[in-house]
Amino acid sequence: MEENRDITIYDIAEKLNLATSTISRALKDHPSISDKTIKKVKKTAEEMGYVPNTLAAGLRGNKTNTIGVLIPTVTQPFLSSLISGIEITAQKSGYNVIIMQSHDSYDEEVSLAKSLYSSRVSGVISSLAMETRDTSHFQQFVSNNIPLVFVDRVPKDFNTFRVIIDNYAAGYKATKHLIEQGCIRIAHLTAGSEFGNLYSERKRGYLDALKDHNLPLIEELIVNLKTVTYEEGAKASNKLFDLEIRPDGIFASGDIIAVSAIQTAKKRGIKIPEELAIIGFNNDPISQIIDPNLSTITHPAAKMGKASAEIILKNIKSNKKDEVKEITFLNTEVLVRESSKRI
Amino acid sequence: MEENRDITIYDIAEKLNLATSTISRALKDHPSISDKTIKKVKKTAEEMGYVPNTLAAGLRGNKTNTIGVLIPTVTQPFLSSLISGIEITAQKSGYNVIIMQSHDSYDEEVSLAKSLYSSRVSGVISSLAMETRDTSHFQQFVSNNIPLVFVDRVPKDFNTFRVIIDNYAAGYKATKHLIEQGCIRIAHLTAGSEFGNLYSERKRGYLDALKDHNLPLIEELIVNLKTVTYEEGAKASNKLFDLEIRPDGIFASGDIIAVSAIQTAKKRGIKIPEELAIIGFNNDPISQIIDPNLSTITHPAAKMGKASAEIILKNIKSNKKDEVKEITFLNTEVLVRESSKRI
DNA sequence: TTGTACGCGTTATCAA
DNA sequence: TTGATAACGCGTACAA
Numbered sequence: 001m002e003e004n005r006d007i008t009i010y011d012i013a014e015k016l017n018l019a020t021s022t023i024s025r026a027l028k029d030h031p032s033i034s035d036k037t038i039k040k041v042k043k044t045a046e047e048m049g050y051v052p053n054t055l056a057a058g059l060r061g062n063k064t065n066t067i068g069v070l071i072p073t074v075t076q077p078f079l080s081s082l083i084s085g086i087e088i089t090a091q092k093s094g095y096n097v098i099i100m101q102s103h104d105s106y107d108e109e110v111s112l113a114k115s116l117y118s119s120r121v122s123g124v125i126s127s128l129a130m131e132t133r134d135t136s137h138f139q140q141f142v143s144n145n146i147p148l149v150f151v152d153r154v155p156k157d158f159n160t161f162r163v164i165i166d167n168y169a170a171g172y173k174a175t176k177h178l179i180e181q182g183c184i185r186i187a188h189l190t191a192g193s194e195f196g197n198l199y200s201e202r203k204r205g206y207l208d209a210l211k212d213h214n215l216p217l218i219e220e221l222i223v224n225l226k227t228v229t230y231e232e233g234a235k236a237s238n239k240l241f242d243l244e245i246r247p248d249g250i251f252a253s254g255d256i257i258a259v260s261a262i263q264t265a266k267k268r269g270i271k272i273p274e275e276l277a278i279i280g281f282n283n284d285p286i287s288q289i290i291d292p293n294l295s296t297i298t299h300p301a302a303k304m305g306k307a308s309a310e311i312i313l314k315n316i317k318s319n320k321k322d323e324v325k326e327i328t329f330l331n332t333e334v335l336v337r338e339s340s341k342r343i
Numbered sequence: 344m345e346e347n348r349d350i351t352i353y354d355i356a357e358k359l360n361l362a363t364s365t366i367s368r369a370l371k372d373h374p375s376i377s378d379k380t381i382k383k384v385k386k387t388a389e390e391m392g393y394v395p396n397t398l399a400a401g402l403r404g405n406k407t408n409t410i411g412v413l414i415p416t417v418t419q420p421f422l423s424s425l426i427s428g429i430e431i432t433a434q435k436s437g438y439n440v441i442i443m444q445s446h447d448s449y450d451e452e453v454s455l456a457k458s459l460y461s462s463r464v465s466g467v468i469s470s471l472a473m474e475t476r477d478t479s480h481f482q483q484f485v486s487n488n489i490p491l492v493f494v495d496r497v498p499k500d501f502n503t504f505r506v507i508i509d510n511y512a513a514g515y516k517a518t519k520h521l522i523e524q525g526c527i528r529i530a531h532l533t534a535g536s537e538f539g540n541l542y543s544e545r546k547r548g549y550l551d552a553l554k555d556h557n558l559p560l561i562e563e564l565i566v567n568l569k570t571v572t573y574e575e576g577a578k579a580s581n582k583l584f585d586l587e588i589r590p591d592g593i594f595a596s597g598d599i600i601a602v603s604a605i606q607t608a609k610k611r612g613i614k615i616p617e618e619l620a621i622i623g624f625n626n627d628p629i630s631q632i633i634d635p636n637l638s639t640i641t642h643p644a645a646k647m648g649k650a651s652a653e654i655i656l657k658n659i660k661s662n663k664k665d666e667v668k669e670i671t672f673l674n675t676e677v678l679v680r681e682s683s684k685r686i
Numbered sequence: 687t688t689g690t691a692c693g694c695g696t697t698a699t700c701a702a
Numbered sequence: 703t704t705g706a707t708a709a710c711g712c713g714t715a716c717a718a
Contacts, residue, residue, distance in 0.1 A: 006487070008695055019705040024697060032703060051483070054461045055402045056695030059710050064398065066441075073427065080423040084416065087444050091455075096462060098409075098441045101430050112434075118397045119439065140394070144349070259632055266634075289602055289629045291609075351711055362689045367713055375687060399711035402694050 007050040016044055027052070058120065066096045067312055068121035070112055072104045072129055072153075077284045078301045079127070082151065085305020086125060093313050095122070104130040110137040123147040123312035125305075128155065133195050147315035149308045153198055161315075162327045163308045167198045170297045170332045171205025174251045174279050177295070177334050179213050181277050181342040183249030186210065187221040187240050189261065190253045191228050202253050202281070221247050225257065233260030241268055248276060249340075255280040255287045258294050262339060277340040292338035300330050350393040359387055370395070401463065409439045410655055411464035413455055415447045415472055415496075420627045421644045422470070425494065428648020429468060436656050438465070447473040453480040466490040466655035468648075471498065476538050490658035492651045496541055504658075505670045506651045510541045513640045513675045514548025517594045517622045520638070520677050522556050524620050524685040526592030529553065530564040530583050532604065533596045534571050545596050545624070564590050568600065576603030584611055591619060592683075598623040598630045601637050605682060620683040635681035643673050 009023040016023075018041070026033045026041035058064040067090050071079050087097045098121065102109040109129045116124060117140050124141050128150065135155045141148045142160060149161040178186050188206045191199045203222070210217055220243060223236040233256060240247055241264065252258035258280030262272060270276050272292055280287055280296040287294035307328050352366040359366075361384070369376045369384035376384075401407040410433050414422050430440045441464065445452040452472045459467055460483050467484050471493065478498045484491045485503060492504040521529050531549045534542045546565070553560055563586060566579040576599060583590055584607070595601035601623030605615060613619050615635055623630055623639040630637035650671050 006695090009697095010695075020695090021697075021699095021706080022704055024695095025704090028697095034703060037703080049483075051457065051460050053402070053463060053695050055398055055407065055463050056710090057697075059396070059398045059402050059694090059712090060696045060698085062710070074417060074430070075420070075423045075427050077418070080418045083442070084418050084444065087417070087442065091443070096441055096443070096458065098439055099426070099430060100434070100439070101427065114394065115439065118394050120396060120398050263634075286629055286632045289632045291606075291634045349711090352713095353711075363711090364690080364713075365688055367711095368688090371713090377687060380687080396711050399694090400713075402696090402710090403712045403714085405694070 006053065007045075007048045008053070009050070012041065012044055012048060012050060015048070016040065062120070063122050063316075064120050065094060066098055066119065066121045067309065068098050068100065068116035068119065068124045070100045070102060070109065070116060070124065070126040072127065073101050074099060078152070078282055078299055081301030082127070082305040082308075085302035086309045087305075088302075089306045089309035089313070095309075095313070102129040102132075106131040106133070113137045113140070117141065117144075117146075121146065122316050123149070125149045125151055125308045125312060127151050128153045128195065130192075147312045149311050151304055151308045155195065156197060159325055161308075161311050161325045163304050163311070163330065164198075164327065165299060165304075165330050165332045167201035168205040168208075170281070171202030171251070171253075172209045173205070173332070173334050174202075174281065174297050175206045175209035176213070177336065178249040178251060178277055178279060178340060179209065179215065181249070181273070181340055183247075183277055184215060185218065185221065185245065185247045186215070186249040186251060187223070187247035188251050188253070189223050189225060189233065189236050189257045191225050199253050206251055228254050228256060230256055230260045233257035234264050237261040237264040241265065241270065246270075246276070250276065250278045252278065252280050255282045255284040255294060255296055258296070258339075259286050259290045262290055262292070262294065273338065273340050273342050277342060279334075279340050283335055287335075287337070290339075295337045295340035296335050298333045298335055300332070304330055349396065350388075350391045351396070352393070355384065355387055355391060355393060358391070359383065405463070406465050406659075407463050408437060409441055409462065409464045410652065411441050411443065411459035411462065411467045413443045413445060413452065413459060413467065413469040415470065416444050417442060421495070421625055421642055424644030425470070425648040425651075428645035429652045430648075431645075432649045432652035432656070438652075438656070445472040445475075449474040449476070456480045456483070460484065460487075460489075464489065465659050466492070468492045468494055468651045468655060470494050471496045471538065473535075490655045492654050494647055494651045498538065499540060502668055504651075504654050504668045506647050506654070506673065507670065508642060508647075508673050508675045510544035511548040511551075513624070514545030514594070514596075515552045516548070516675070516677050517545075517624065517640050518549045518552035519556070520679065521592040521594060521620055521622060521683060522552065522558065524592070524616070524683055526590075526620055527558060528561065528564065528588065528590045529558070529592040529594060530566070530590035531594050531596070532566050532568060532576065532579050532600050534568050542596050549594055571597050571599060573599055573603045576600035577607045580604040580607040584608065584613065589613075589619070593619065593621045595621065595623050598625045598627040598637060598639055601639070601682075602629050602633045605633055605635070605637065616681065616683050616685050620685060622677075622683050626678060630678075630680070633682075638680045638683035639678050641676045641678055643675070647673055 009020050012023045013020045026038045100112040151163045154162045225232040282299045283296045287296045352363050355366045356363045369381045443455040494506045497505045568575040625642045626639045630639045
């Protein structure tokens, strides 16, 4: 009752008195094979329970139809949506997706990159670990002509495809929105200095928006969190609320932080948005659950995944080298909800 | 500057005047190879930039060190945590994880299962698509001695490993908790009749808890949602709140639904938990964000992922067949938060 | 301790 | 339109 050995094209060939090459071609609708043979082969393959061995095909053809995804974690809403976008796009073209989590560790990232290369993936999509400063472990892909796309948290100095949002513009827009609501003392909750420069770009946008609207830069209103967690957000918020003159607006560089700020403010009886307007970043699910609803910046995760996968697919077959790799910018929007709507 | 061809053990063998078999063994610390040779080989391999080709090894050894994961989607908090648990465990043993999303479609699931088999994964972990009634597409793994673990949404009639929680007990506990808070008209929001019987089990627990505490079963208090979404939850909640005698407690079979019920109730001015106590299911992140905080049932996603992966790893090498496959039950707990705390 | 030689399943090349 | 055969890179049984 149990099959002990896989059916191979060799078995089919034997049964039909054909050559394995004929079977192989027939299965792939090769034009040089007669319709009759194709039909016969496919029927027999089906009957015998043939399942192609992609390993063998991969070894032979030196392509695996697999996209490797190397990201910090799969549990953040942004990243799981990113994966989803990648997976759906890959699936449509018959590609599989292999996932690896660096857990924001540089060492793990290096080791996993090697592992991906070892698996001979056809392409790689990666968002850098927080810790990562040096990206030479990605060079192996480029050197071997394996398309590489960095997404969201990307290195500045690596000539490969990048799919990102304009963090500067988004930070600017978020801040400008608060200014338009009448805020004049706008705080900024941001995260540790980092290589991927996404927070620093948002901060740059914040700073420029202040300047362009003739608002003073108040150092004590900018708080740098060590980690992007609820607890750190609460700590930073309390620090702000303890100031002699409290901020009347907060631009938080992530929804978790913003939500934390909202709840901390509520505990202290600070009215939102009347006394304090808040805007976050990412449009995570929690932003719609928190009361008041959190205004935020959209971060098109699924679209970014789709775009990344499409770039991989498009470049897998091309043998062009050393050309300039494009940077894809995806659009973000200010999503105005209750936490900042004063007008 | 660019490498054009991968370095193989053959290249190393040539350089060192050794046989490929010696290289192969040296790289794996085979006991029959002298330490000196091992050291020399490894050093040279490193220098030459050798990266093992797992495809070739997989083809040769008929094992890929890859675990296939076939689930409805990666974007639900429960499932992304599940993946995370699987991936971490697999990684530790040098296994890779390949992810496929069925999007709750039976047809996709069938096709992806074939694709997984085609990839010759070493083991499969799956949570069934909502649509799935027939599970014969998983038989190919069992027939070929590939360990198969169903997790969370599992078939009843398939003799393979299962990692689940006791949904009946959890439903009972949730309901009992509400009863202990003084609720006597407890509504239940559940989801469409389904094969995986997780909602029906929870409902059974609900019913038995009522019976055991001498509370009448009131049909109009049980509402079946078509899909587990916020919108459906709101619709169902409004239906309940429109009744002549409103429920004083709700056990929702999912946190999204519960959150939706809370917000709907708040809009109608119903006080929580005083007039209405609510408990959800899953302990999703939103349950801690909603105001009032949602009481819920823990659903140990990461642990379930870990357990599933461990079962796979343990059974990959065993050749025992036809034995009874164990069912692993993981523990759930009532997490009492504001939405149901009356006492 | 090391070497020889074959096979894993597929596909591409060349020949018929 | 079909067939014979080599090759992809590795691991292992067997021999030395």
